[in-house]
Amino acid sequence: MNTILSVQQLGYTFPGHVIALSGINLSIQQGRCLALLGPNGSGKSTFLQHLNGSLQPNQGSVFLEQEAVSYSRQGLNRLRSKVGLVLQDADDQLFAASVFEDISFGPLNQGLAADAARQRVEQAMQAMGLVGLENRPPHMLSGGQKKRVAIAGALAMAPEVLLLDEPTAGLDHEGIAQLIAILHSLMQQGITIVFSTHDVDLACRLADDIALFAAGRVIGFGERSQILLDREMLLAAKLSPSLLLQMVALAQDKGLLAADATMPRTDHDIMALFSHQQPTACQTAG
Amino acid sequence: MTLSIDQYAHLSRWRERPVLEKALLAIGMLLLAVSLPPLPSAPCIIACVLGVTLLGARVPLQLWLRYALIPAGFLLTAGLTMLFDVGRHGLSLSPAGLPVVCGLLLRSFAGICCLLLFALTTPVTDILASLRAIGLPREIAEISLIMYRLVFLLLDTASAMHTAQAARLGHSNRRQQLRALGLLLANLFPRAMDRASRMENGLAARGWNGEFNVLRRTQPLSPTRLTWTSLLLGSVLLIGSLFS
Ligand SMILES: Nc1ncnc2c1ncn2[C@@H]1O[C@H](COP(=O)(O)OP(=O)(O)O)[C@@H](O)[C@H]1O
Numbered sequence: 426m427n428t429i430l431s432v433q434q435l436g437y438t439f440p441g442h443v444i445a446l447s448g449i450n451l452s453i454q455q456g457r458c459l460a461l462l463g464p465n466g467s468g469k470s471t472f473l474q475h476l477n478g479s480l481q482p483n484q485g486s487v488f489l490e491q492e493a494v495s496y497s498r499q500g501l502n503r504l505r506s507k508v509g510l511v512l513q514d515a516d517d518q519l520f521a522a523s524v525f526e527d528i529s530f531g532p533l534n535q536g537l538a539a540d541a542a543r544q545r546v547e548q549a550m551q552a553m554g555l556v557g558l559e560n561r562p563p564h565m566l567s568g569g570q571k572k573r574v575a576i577a578g579a580l581a582m583a584p585e586v587l588l589l590d591e592p593t594a595g596l597d598h599e600g601i602a603q604l605i606a607i608l609h610s611l612m613q614q615g616i617t618i619v620f621s622t623h624d625v626d627l628a629c630r631l632a633d634d635i636a637l638f639a640a641g642r643v644i645g646f647g648e649r650s651q652i653l654l655d656r657e658m659l660l661a662a663k664l665s666p667s668l669l670l671q672m673v674a675l676a677q678d679k680g681l682l683a684a685d686a687t688m689p690r691t692d693h694d695i696m697a698l699f700s701h702q703q704p705t706a707c708q709t710a711g
Numbered sequence: 712m713t714l715s716i717d718q719y720a721h722l723s724r725w726r727e728r729p730v731l732e733k734a735l736l737a738i739g740m741l742l743l744a745v746s747l748p749p750l751p752s753a754p755c756i757i758a759c760v761l762g763v764t765l766l767g768a769r770v771p772l773q774l775w776l777r778y779a780l781i782p783a784g785f786l787l788t789a790g791l792t793m794l795f796d797v798g799r800h801g802l803s804l805s806p807a808g809l810p811v812v813c814g815l816l817l818r819s820f821a822g823i824c825c826l827l828l829f830a831l832t833t834p835v836t837d838i839l840a841s842l843r844a845i846g847l848p849r850e851i852a853e854i855s856l857i858m859y860r861l862v863f864l865l866l867d868t869a870s871a872m873h874t875a876q877a878a879r880l881g882h883s884n885r886r887q888q889l890r891a892l893g894l895l896l897a898n899l900f901p902r903a904m905d906r907a908s909r910m911e912n913g914l915a916a917r918g919w920n921g922e923f924n925v926l927r928r929t930q931p932l933s934p935t936r937l938t939w940t941s942l943l944l945g946s947v948l949l950i951g952s953l954f955s
């Protein structure tokens with residue numbers, strides 16, 4: 426497998442001696458979806474900002490395709506063309522007078538001609554389900570729409586890696602479902618996705634791999650099931666196994682799920698597993 | 712949430728019409744209203760512009776009334792006060808007389824109609840972009856654009872904080888109200904700075920190089936529409952100068 430982005434011995438201290446990250450080693454594989462899972466304040470956002478050069482490490486380095494990132498203007502442009510970042514709060518990202526104009530910002534900065542940029546914008550709007558909102562100013566969009574505009578803005582730059590900070594924060598059920606569908610379709614197109622979250626169920630639903638963050642360190646890295654089913658490790662990161670994860674563990678205990686079978690991703694999957702085996706278990710009175 | 716006039720402009724059917732076309736019609740009529748004698752040109756202009764606003768740009772009548780009635784009210788009170796003179800002998804009818812005041816009112820109302828046509832179809836940001844095209848320095852245009860965006864964000868934050876304060880009875884008396892307002896303003900500043908620095912990050916992530924280049928979506932100038940506009944302006948000019 427191809428490593429597209431990696432960090433070695435990465436450390437970052439904010440002014441005022443707040444140690445946000447220390448000694449992080451991580452490789453991001455092309456075409457896979459990586460969740461940075463950890464509680465608030467564990468350094469996920471800070472880490473994401475290193476991956477696209479918004480922050481420059483105090484220690485260690487970031488590598489793009491095995492090459493240490495250069496923080497010159499040129500180096501940063503190269504990094505940011507390949508690695509798109511979607512901030513947690515879409516309002517931090519949208520600035521232009523209308524949706525269409527905002528999405529065109531990135532492609533034009535990449536030096537694309539107007540026609541090519543227009544095409545990119547239209548494609549991104551289509552992919553994010555934003556057609557019809559071209560002329561809306563950002564302050565007249567719903568939270569979910571803002572989020573999708575922010576993603577479209579990154580996507581229009583045709584990145585190979587998309588970084589999303591807490592992508593479901595502030596979205597309602599419908600917004601989250603839409604977002605998940607969108608991320609799935611991006612994964613199918615082969616885009617590498619890295620997202621941060623404190624929600625174990627979201628990591629379970631979307632990720633291939635998980636890096637477990639606690640107090641500025643990565644205390645676990647591996648395939649989804651490897652991390653999520655390790656109760657001790659989750660607790661060490663101040664997270665707790667959700668009902669979904671407990672049911673997966675139960676299913677394994679009861680022999681409903683082979684240890685080497687694909688781990689269920691959603692409530693729906695696990696309910697199906699139980700209801701097939703024990704129809705009475707799911708019946709309710711009346 | 713009540714939408715501002717600018718937000719309606721964003722949703723207007725005429726939003727994508729070139730600003731120049733809209734300006735030619737609205738500002739052209741405005742200039743005629745100011746320069747021609749009010750009768751019969753002002754009623755003509757009011758009829759034309761209102762027709763274009765309601766039937767052409769399809770601004771809902773109710774919306775138009777909402778924005779027209781406020782300045783119209785001001786005009787009426789101003790007109791009334793002009794009718795009278797307060798002199799040594801008490802209240803007396805002003806020498807200017809009824810016809811002059813009526814002319815003035817008609818003319819001003821025509822002006823309001825013209826400005827509303829423009830304001831309800833052309834967002835501020837479009838106006839800025841056009842001003843840039845005719846020579847406003849890029850820096851000023853871009854700073855105004857960002858300020859325009861930040862003002863809305865800041866208003867959102869301020870109104871959320873205001874609600875939160877009210878929820879904890881921060882406004883239960885005059886004194887507390889003043890204190891709460893002080894706190895709100897004091898908190899708004901660091902938040903605004905924080906927001907600005909995050910925004911800078913967000914922009915940098917998209918390859919910002921100090922210039923805000925975006926693609927604008929406007930229809931090209933239409934000779935047909937320009938001709939219609941000129942005809943309309945021409946006939947008002949003709950009527951106004953022939954029959955006065
Ligand atoms: N701008 C900043 N200045 C100082 N400390 C910061 C700043 N941003 C984050 N931190 C600190 O860095 C640590 C990691 O924060 P962050 O990366 O935002 O965590 P997460 O995204 O996992 O919630 C926290 O202890 C936080 O208080």
Ligand SMILES: [Mg+2]
Nearest residue numbers: 469470590591
């Ligand atoms: Mg965070």
